[in-house]
């Protein structure tokens with residue numbers, strides 16, 4: 001019985017290794033996704049600053065076009081000014097021209113202001129882009145590292161399958177069946193009980209009779225509390241050859 005128990009314990013060791021590897025295999029993609037999200041957010045922040053700059057530049061160009069068009073219009077009005085017969089018509093047009101020119105002056109001041117804002121914004125974009133490049137480099141490196149680790153873990157999982165098959169072959173088929181059924185619900189499925197009768201799987205006490213029986217038989221039973229396969233640690237240790 002003790003050999004059967006040892007074979008089962010050996011199999012469980014492989015299963016615990018596989019479980020640990022799988023935990024990493026599931027954690028790495030989550031970490032990678034989180035870093036990629038941070039990268040996308042940082043990129044979006046720089047893009048938003050760049051869009052703001054483009055808007056300022058566009059506003060400035062539009063305003064400059066408006067001024068040019070307005071100047072053409074005023075030039076035509078000025079040409080018509082000499083053709084005005086009555087004083088009233090003359091002064092009305094002259095006033096329109098005056099108002100238009102004042103408007104142009106205001107727009108020209110806005111162009112200057114937009115130019116200043118654009119210059120500041122261009123500096124901000126440059127700075128933020130430089131910061132982003134540093135951050136992006138760091139994030140990309142971390143993502144690459146995690147991807148490497150994930151690949152390693154996946155290779156290890158693939159490699160360990162063979163070891164699992166080998167270890168399972170050594171286990172008594174009836175025990176294997178019971179073990180596999182429990183393992184799907186809770187791992188470890190095989191746990192030790194320690195004197196005077198505590199299951200190390202669930203920390204609950206087991207009946208003294210059951211414990212004594214496990215020690216005497218060096219066998220297996222089921223923990224009444226957690227339904228795991230349980231053996232007496234001292235029975236296994238006492239019989240371990242030096």
Ligand SMILES: [Zn+2]
Nearest residue numbers: 199202223226
């Ligand atoms: Zn238990």
